[in-house]
Amino acid sequence: MAFVMHVTPAKGRGWNTFLLFICLSVTVGTTIPVGYFIGVLNAPAELIKRWCEDILASEYDTIVSSSQLDILWTSIVSIYLIGGICGSCFSALCSDKYGRKGCLMISGAILVVCGMLFTWCRAAKSLEMLMVGRFLGGIASALIFTAQPMYLLELAPSELSGSVGVFTCIGVTGGILLAQVVTLSQLLGNENLWPYALSFYTLLVLVSLLPMWWFPESPRWLYLHKGDSAGSELALRRIRGQGAEEEVQRELLEMKATLEAQAQASSKDSSLCQVLGDRELFLPLLLVCSFQATQQLSGINAIFFYSLSILTQAGFSPEAATWLNLGIGGFNLCTSLLGPLLVHKFPRRPLMMLSCAVCALSLLAMSIGLYFLESSGSTVLTYFCAAFILIFILGFQIGLGPIAYFIGSELLEDSPRPVAMSMGSLFSWIGNFLVGMCFPLLQSVWSSFAFMPCMCVCIYCLLLTWRYLPETRGREPKDVKPLMSHGLLSKLD
Numbered sequence: 473m474a475f476v477m478h479v480t481p482a483k484g485r486g487w488n489t490f491l492l493f494i495c496l497s498v499t500v501g502t503t504i505p506v507g508y509f510i511g512v513l514n515a516p517a518e519l520i521k522r523w524c525e526d527i528l529a530s531e532y533d534t535i536v537s538s539s540q541l542d543i544l545w546t547s548i549v550s551i552y553l554i555g556g557i558c559g560s561c562f563s564a565l566c567s568d569k570y571g572r573k574g575c576l577m578i579s580g581a582i583l584v585v586c587g588m589l590f591t592w593c594r595a596a597k598s599l600e601m602l603m604v605g606r607f608l609g610g611i612a613s614a615l616i617f618t619a620q621p622m623y624l625l626e627l628a629p630s631e632l633s634g635s636v637g638v639f640t641c642i643g644v645t646g647g648i649l650l651a652q653v654v655t656l657s658q659l660l661g662n663e664n665l666w667p668y669a670l671s672f673y674t675l676l677v678l679v680s681l682l683p684m685w686w687f688p689e690s691p692r693w694l695y696l697h698k699g700d701s702a703g704s705e706l707a708l709r710r711i712r713g714q715g716a717e718e719e720v721q722r723e724l725l726e727m728k729a730t731l732e733a734q735a736q737a738s739s740k741d742s743s744l745c746q747v748l749g750d751r752e753l754f755l756p757l758l759l760v761c762s763f764q765a766t767q768q769l770s771g772i773n774a775i776f777f778y779s780l781s782i783l784t785q786a787g788f789s790p791e792a793a794t795w796l797n798l799g800i801g802g803f804n805l806c807t808s809l810l811g812p813l814l815v816h817k818f819p820r821r822p823l824m825m826l827s828c829a830v831c832a833l834s835l836l837a838m839s840i841g842l843y844f845l846e847s848s849g850s851t852v853l854t855y856f857c858a859a860f861i862l863i864f865i866l867g868f869q870i871g872l873g874p875i876a877y878f879i880g881s882e883l884l885e886d887s888p889r890p891v892a893m894s895m896g897s898l899f900s901w902i903g904n905f906l907v908g909m910c911f912p913l914l915q916s917v918w919s920s921f922a923f924m925p926c927m928c929v930c931i932y933c934l935l936l937t938w939r940y941l942p943e944t945r946g947r948e949p950k951d952v953k954p955l956m957s958h959g960l961l962s963k964l965d
Contacts, residue, residue: 501680
């Protein structure tokens with residue numbers, strides 16, 4: 473981008489009731505179920521493992537050892553992540569072909585099918601139904617992570633890009649907390665009701681699908697990909713509301729100029745090979761993929777995947793660890809609600825650097841605390857470790873949590889954006905998979921210092937942000953493009 477465009481808020485460019493309703497409804501039916509998938513297997517793990525053991529013995533005449541049962545359980549957990557990796561490979565194509573809203577509708581239908589499989593897997597005595605449901609859920613989640621941030625960002629006016637972008641993070645954290653509550657043994661997390669605990673999220677999807685059918689498609693997708701200028705104008709009028717005619721016409725002119733620029737560059741539809749082969753896109757792709765991978769490798773998923781064992785290791789009783797884990801989930805949701813305010817008021821660069829620094833220092837302090845706790849058993853160190861878990865979550869939610877989801881939409885123009893978002897999603901799922909597979913091994917080898925690799929990843933992201941991330945707040949993607957056009961030789965000033 474040849475110049476810096478500072479957006480001056482105009483009438484009709486802020487929040488309105490319809491836009492807020494869209495953001496809330498889409499979040500309830502898409503990212504909250506994704507967070508639910510991530511957190512739902514934590515509490516009822518032993519119940520489901522016993523059921524798996526019984527099914528193998530009764531239906532397959534197979535008696536498995538404890539280690540073999542652990543391998544099966546690891547497969548049930550990780551096949552969701554494998555589904556996410558697979559879904560990321562074609563999520564860009566799906567969002568371009570069927571639209572942002574269409575892609576979310578497809579993911580919603582897949583999630584409903586998964587819920588049916590979970591509900592009936594025990595009655596059918598079928599491990600396969602459980603595994604297929606987890607795999608399909610991963611595919612649906614990958615479609616959501618690609619389409620949902622783009623959909624909300626392309627509906628909102630430019631000065632609200634950060635505020636709507638954090639709904640992805642809020643939905644995921646809210647879904648994790650909802651899973652922790654629903655899977656309490658007093659509710660659905662018991663031997664009789666655990667299949668309904670796995671499929672509880674389906675209610676949210678069904679409630680969300682009905683209004684989503686009525687919501688407009690992304691105006692930018694309609695104009696730039698479908699060539700439907702009339703449909704784009706109608707969608708903009710619905711979203712912006714009455715009294716925003718000037719704003720609607722201005723946005724239509726911007727999209728027309730973008731379409732003409734794409735036509736001149738012969739880049740209306742950017743394929744994966746075209747995006748990867750464009751040297752000017754190397755740095756924004758590196759930033760998007762690094763931020764998404766760091767988000768998963770920072771340690772946040774290790775804390776929530778293995779929070780009960782970490783809290784028990786820190787000296788809490790199993791019952792106290794269960795309730796403290798629920799409290800941590802609530803704290804995670806509350807801090808994520810700070811996101812809309814922070815990204816609206818403060819620039820992206822300092823938020824990301826502060827977030828990475830706080831996360832790295834918190835992991836270091838927590839590791840040192842756990843190390844001395846193993847030898848001393850001090851009650852003070854127990855609460856010291858718990859406090860730094862909370863500080864880490866706070867640091868994560870002020871930058872790494874929300875910004876990683878939407879930074880691709882602020883760095884890249886319309887043509888390469890879907891491919892970049894899907895690549896970021898792919899790296900996110902790979903990072904998630906590596907944490908799930910490697911963290912238990914690190915715990916067994918390095919014990920209290922298992923978080924040290926996560927700390928190093930946070931430091932890497934801090935340095936990458938400081939050196940290469942241009943400030944995107946108040947700028948259009950075309951304005952920051954020249955700052956990244958020379959790859960690793962790019963300069964921010």
